[in-house]
Amino acid sequence: MSQQTQHDPHDVFAGPDETVSGPAYLANGADWDQVVESQRDRSDETIVVNVGPAHPSTHGVMRLVMEMDGETVVSLRPSIGFLHTGIEKNAEYRNWTQGSTFVTRANYVAGISNEAAYSLAVDKLLGITDALPRRTSQLRVLMLEVNRIASHLTGVGAGGLELGATSVQEVCLRERERCLDFTEAVTGLRMNNAYIRPGGVQNDLPEDGLDLLDELIRQLRKNLPEIAEFTMDNPIFKGRMQNVAYLDLPAAMMLGCSGPVLRATGYPWDLRKSQPYCGYENYDFEVCTADSCDAYGRFVIRLREMDQSVNILEQVRDALAASKAEPYRIEDPDLRWPGELTVASDGQGNSNEHIRHIMGESMEGLIHHFKIVTQGFHVPAGEVYQAIEAPGGELGCHLVSDGGTRPYRVHLRDPGFNHVQALPLMCEGSMLSDTIMAVASIDPVMGGVDR
Amino acid sequence: MSDENTPAEANAKRANDIDPHPQAGPGAEEGDRAARAGEIELTHPHLAALYTAAPAEPEVIATRRGMWGPGTEPGDTSGFGGLHKTYVLPGVTEPPFGGWFDDVADKMAELVPGFATRVSVHRGEITFFVAREKLLALARVLRDDAALRFEVCVSVSGVHYPEQVHQELHAVYELLSITHNRRIRLEVELDDADPHVDSVVPVYPMANFHERETWDMFGIVFDGHPGLTRILMPDDWVGHPQRKDYPLGGIPVEFKGAAVPPPEERRRYDQ
Numbered sequence: 001m002s003q004q005t006q007h008d009p010h011d012v013f014a015g016p017d018e019t020v021s022g023p024a025y026l027a028n029g030a031d032w033d034q035v036v037e038s039q040r041d042r043s044d045e046t047i048v049v050n051v052g053p054a055h056p057s058t059h060g061v062m063r064l065v066m067e068m069d070g071e072t073v074v075s076l077r078p079s080i081g082f083l084h085t086g087i088e089k090n091a092e093y094r095n096w097t098q099g100s101t102f103v104t105r106a107n108y109v110a111g112i113s114n115e116a117a118y119s120l121a122v123d124k125l126l127g128i129t130d131a132l133p134r135r136t137s138q139l140r141v142l143m144l145e146v147n148r149i150a151s152h153l154t155g156v157g158a159g160g161l162e163l164g165a166t167s168v169q170e171v172c173l174r175e176r177e178r179c180l181d182f183t184e185a186v187t188g189l190r191m192n193n194a195y196i197r198p199g200g201v202q203n204d205l206p207e208d209g210l211d212l213l214d215e216l217i218r219q220l221r222k223n224l225p226e227i228a229e230f231t232m233d234n235p236i237f238k239g240r241m242q243n244v245a246y247l248d249l250p251a252a253m254m255l256g257c258s259g260p261v262l263r264a265t266g267y268p269w270d271l272r273k274s275q276p277y278c279g280y281e282n283y284d285f286e287v288c289t290a291d292s293c294d295a296y297g298r299f300v301i302r303l304r305e306m307d308q309s310v311n312i313l314e315q316v317r318d319a320l321a322a323s324k325a326e327p328y329r330i331e332d333p334d335l336r337w338p339g340e341l342t343v344a345s346d347g348q349g350n351s352n353e354h355i356r357h358i359m360g361e362s363m364e365g366l367i368h369h370f371k372i373v374t375q376g377f378h379v380p381a382g383e384v385y386q387a388i389e390a391p392g393g394e395l396g397c398h399l400v401s402d403g404g405t406r407p408y409r410v411h412l413r414d415p416g417f418n419h420v421q422a423l424p425l426m427c428e429g430s431m432l433s434d435t436i437m438a439v440a441s442i443d444p445v446m447g448g449v450d451r
Numbered sequence: 452m453s454d455e456n457t458p459a460e461a462n463a464k465r466a467n468d469i470d471p472h473p474q475a476g477p478g479a480e481e482g483d484r485a486a487r488a489g490e491i492e493l494t495h496p497h498l499a500a501l502y503t504a505a506p507a508e509p510e511v512i513a514t515r516r517g518m519w520g521p522g523t524e525p526g527d528t529s530g531f532g533g534l535h536k537t538y539v540l541p542g543v544t545e546p547p548f549g550g551w552f553d554d555v556a557d558k559m560a561e562l563v564p565g566f567a568t569r570v571s572v573h574r575g576e577i578t579f580f581v582a583r584e585k586l587l588a589l590a591r592v593l594r595d596d597a598a599l600r601f602e603v604c605v606s607v608s609g610v611h612y613p614e615q616v617h618q619e620l621h622a623v624y625e626l627l628s629i630t631h632n633r634r635i636r637l638e639v640e641l642d643d644a645d646p647h648v649d650s651v652v653p654v655y656p657m658a659n660f661h662e663r664e665t666w667d668m669f670g671i672v673f674d675g676h677p678g679l680t681r682i683l684m685p686d687d688w689v690g691h692p693q694r695k696d697y698p699l700g701g702i703p704v705e706f707k708g709a710a711v712p713p714p715e716e717r718r719r720y721d722q
Contacts, residue, residue, distance in 0.1 A: 081683040089693055093714040124574050253629075256603045256657030274632055381538050382573045385625050385636060387605070398623060400610050403538035409693075413606035413625070413661075421660050450683055 046074055049432070053082045057162040057436045060446030062420070064435065071431050076424045080417075083450040091410040095376030096122055097337065099407055101194040103397075106412050107448025108191055109154050112147035112183075113390035114412065114448070115196035116140055117397040120277055121386035122198035125379050125401055128330055135323040136200045136330070137279040142213070142316045143186065143195055144278070144388075145309040149220065150179040151391035151443075152302040152309075156227065159299060159440035163240050168231060175223050182216045185209070188343040200329020203341040205320065213317050220310050228303050241296035245426040245438035248293045255422045259393025259415050260305070261442055263289045264297035271389035282319075283312045295441035302443075335377050338369040376405035392416050392443055412451055416444035495557035498546045500564040541573040551633060552577045558599055562592040568640070578636040586639055587649040587675075593626060594654055601626040601635065604655035607662050609669035611694045619643040622671050624651065624658075641671060650676035668693035 052063040061082035067074040091102045103118045104111035119140075123129045153176040160168025180190040185206060187195040195202045206212075231237050247257065249265040262269055270287040272280040288304040290297030329336050339354030358366040381403040387396040393415030400409040419442040426438040547553050552572065559566060559579070566585040571578045581589055593601040605625040613619055618640035626635050639648050650673035651658050662673040663682040670691040673679055681688060690697055699713045711717075 081681075081685070084683040086692065089699075093699070127574065253602055254656050256605065256655070269629060275634075382541050383578065383623075383636075384574050384576060385606075385634070387627075387634075394605060394627075396606055396625065398606060398608055398625065400540075402540075403536075409608075409610045411606070411608040411623075413608075417660060417664075418657060421657065 051435075053079075057439065059158065059439060059444050060449075062439070062444065062446055062449070064423070064439075066427075066432070066435065068432060071433075073427050073430055073432060073435060076427045076435065078420045078423050080420060080446070080449050083446040085447075085451065087451045088410050088412065091407055093406065095405050096198050096379055096407060097376055099410060100197045101192075103410065103412060104192050104194050105447065106451045107390070107392070107395075107414060107416065107445045109445045109447075110147055110151035110391045111192055112143045112196060113151075113388060113395050115194060116144055116278070117386055117388045117390070117395045117412070118399075118410070119196045119198050120388065121384050121397040121399040122379060124384045124386055125382055125399055126198070126335065127380070128199065128332070128335070131332075132200065132330060133323075133327045134279070135204075135320070135326045135328045138316055138319045138323060139201045139205070139328055140196050140278045141280065141283070141312065142320065143183065143193075143201075145312045145316070146179050146182055146216070148391045149224075149306050149309050150176045150183070152306050153179070155391070155440075155443035156299065156302050159295075159437070159443070160231065162436050162440045163237070165231075165237070168227065171223075171227055175220065175227075178216055178219055182212055185212050186343070197329075197337070199332070199335045199337075202337075203343060204328040206343055210317060210321060213313065213320075217310060217313050217317065220306075220313075224303075224306050224310070232300065232303070238296060240433075240437055241294065241299060241441075242292065243294050243296075244430070244434045245295040245298075245441050246293050247422060247426050251425055252422075255425065256418050257393065257422055258418070259389070259391070260298045260301045261393065261419055261422070263287065263301050264291075265293050266291035271387055271394060275387065277386070277388055283315050285309075285311050295437045298441045298443075333368070334372075336372075338365075338372050378403060378405055379407075387413075390415055392445070392448075393419065395448075412448070414448035414451065416442070416446075416449040417451075420444055420449055495546070495553050497557045497561040497564070498553065499560075501546070501556060501560045501567045501570065502565060541571050543569045544572040546570075548572050548577060551631075555599060555633070555635060558596060559589065559593070562596060563589045576634070576636060578638055580638050580640060583639045583641065583648045586637070587651060587654065589637070590624075590651045590654040599628070600630040601628045601633075603627040603629060604651060604658045604661075605634075607651070607658050607665050609665045609671055609693065611669055611696075613695050615640070617642045620646050620669055620671055622648055622665060646670055647672045647674050649674050650679075652676055667691065670694065 046067050046069045049066045049068050050063065051066065052058040053061040058064065063079040063082065065077045065079060067076075085105070087102050087106055091099045094102065099118055099122070100115045103114040106114050120129070123132065153172040157169040157172025157176070160166075160172070183193065184190045186209060187193040187202060189195075193202075247255075247261065247265070249262075249267055252262050252265050252267075258269065266289050268287040268289050271277075272285075273287055285308045286304075288301045288308060290300050338358075340351040342351055354369075358369050379401040381401055383398075383400045385396055385398045387394050389395075394413070395415055396413035398409070398411040398413065399407060402408040422442065423435075423438055426441075427435045430438075546556065548556060548570065549572070556570065556577075556579070563585055566579070566581055566589050568580045568582055570580065590604075593599050603626065605627045606623075607625075608623050610621045610623060611619060612621065620641040620643055622639045622641065624637040624639075626637065628634070641648060646669075648671060650662055652662065652673075653675065659677065660682060662676055663679060665671050666673060666676075666679050667681045667684050668691055680686065684692065699715050
């Protein structure tokens with residue numbers, strides 16, 4: 001075996017008629033001193049290492065091309081697009097309501113945020129933002145915050161897993177499952193919900209919704225601190241994260257970073273505070289910052305933000321109790337979905353009263369149902385940009401309408417897409433193993449990055 | 452349910468209801484616009500130098516025809532006259548724009564005179580349509596001037612309007628000022644035959660990936676970009692998929708001899 005670690009001048013992977021571009025080196029195992037001896041004459045060379053696109057620590061299908069000098073990263077080029085599914089193009093061939101169903105699949109870990117950015121943009125284009133009932137905004141905030149906790153748990157857990165700390169992932173997935181169970185009880189689906197829609201939300205809380213929410217809050221209050229307890233002071237955790245993937249405020253500004261990456265530089269920028277939407281100005285919560293500019297700071301911020309989200313959940317719980325039985329979507333019959341959608345034990349569906357009405361009582365009702373469901377509503381021509389604070393940072397939706405019932409252009413500005421640009425600056429000059437931590441610390445979800 | 456007010460008609464009315472002079476920015480009422488127009492010349496003297504030439508009216512972006520409609524003959528009540536509707540984007544907004552929009556526009560016009568071809572204020576957002584040769588200089592002052600200070604180019608994307616002849620491709624820049632907590636939009640209109648615009652990467656390094664995506668999806672060439680390669684599509688891909696003239700393809704699904712066509716060739720219900 002040791003003979004094969006000597007450089008073989010012929011590329012063993014080349015086909016019979018391919019020209020040899022350079023020697024191929026194989027590591028088939030040998031005594032360490034033999035390996036060192038065989039590589040001695042190449043000790044000042046750099047090598048190119050390809051990570052991904054299918055690698056467990058790249059958060060999906062991202063490819064990193066790294067030029068390595070020994071264990072040190074000389075240059076890094078992220079390569080994306082492996083999960084490009086044409087969501088923006090597809091949405092141009094569906095009506096405005098169906099758009100929610102598409103955009104939720106972009107960043108599938110925080111799908112509710114995509115729906116919210118898109119729906120708020122359509123609301124703005126329709127000019128109905130101020131006409132939305134208060135319960136609409138409360139339900140949107142409720143699901144946004146539950147989804148934020150689920151997304152942060154994924155980010156924290158996957159980050160732990162990439163360090164080899166499987167128990168972090170286990171605990172995080174356990175808590176995330178509670179969030180998804182609640183999401184399923186409210187929206188009918190664990191993920192890809194299409195719950196937040198233009199003009200409101202899909203359905204009201206189920207009858208036991210507030211009880212389920214109380215139970216969720218109780219469990220999260222009890223279990224979330226556990227994650228911090230066994231990670232934040234752990235010397236291995238700190239050794240792997242502190243001063244790793246360093247990005248200070250000027251660099252973060254230069255690269256347009258937002259969310260936990262920006263707040264880890266000590267800058268308290270949170271769109272829920274600075275440019276509130278969905279009535280976030282009515283909730284009392286802190287913007288969590290850290291001043292360490294590193295992966296550890298981003299990790300701590302995510303942990304603390306989950307606590308803040310539970311604070312918001314408690315307040316939105318009281319708000320929802322106060323607005324019980326009020327309308328949960330726009331009342332305009334030209335915009336709202338006909339009938340009441342429900343989530344029941346046998347799945348989602350229209351209410352029986354609505355079916356009886358359109359099938360047995362009113363021809364006009366049937367026509368109206370058909371027009372709204374099949375054709376959709378018209379949105380006046382125009383162009384808007386709506387940004388929200390998604391778990392990863394600023395999630396923007398740029399919408400153009402040509403006055404029809406389908407979007408003319410939908411563009412999602414995903415925070416992960418922007419943050420992947422920052423990887424070279426975070427990683428060049430550091431160790432290969434720190435690159436894994438840097439990717440985990442920006443928590444990109446490739447569905448959102450590639451759309 | 453409101454079966455009384457014939458929702459289909461209301462829907463059509465909504466689509467026709469396009470305001471050629473959309474609402475002004477924060478705080479501006481239609482009533483005091485005229486009064487402020489005189490006043491604005493004193494407080495914001497550079498607004499007069501906003502435009503390179505007299506602003507062009509926006510062009511029609513869509514024309515829709517349908518089977519049923521009132522027709523063009525005055526006495527025709529048959530309903531068979533056919534539907535014919537044209538759509539335009541929100542048009543030109545004349546100064547004053549209202550609120551801080553005027554301050555920003557004034558400062559921009561002072562530092563880069565004649566940068567705009569037109570300005571549109573719609574839904575509380577301001578869009579500056581920028582002459583392409585002025586874009587890079589404008590981006591630099593937008594970032595560096597203390598009164599403007601748009602530190603972040605949040606997003607660059609494109610829109611393809613095949614019906615706007617010689618202005619088919621639009622590059623859209625969303626700018627954010629964290630200092631002043633403001634957002635503006637820049638838009639550069641490009642001829643499909645000459646889709647070149649200066650890259651803003653020298654000013655806004657964060658636009659790197661966004662410009663690559665816009666090149667990839669629309670074929671807009673950002674001159675001076677450090678590495679304008681495809682980013683989402685494979686390197687050897689032919690064409691730019693987000694353009695309106697890009698065929699969707701689709702796989703014909705046969706069922707008992709009939710094939711389902713690709714989405715853009717299917718029957719549409721949005722007329």
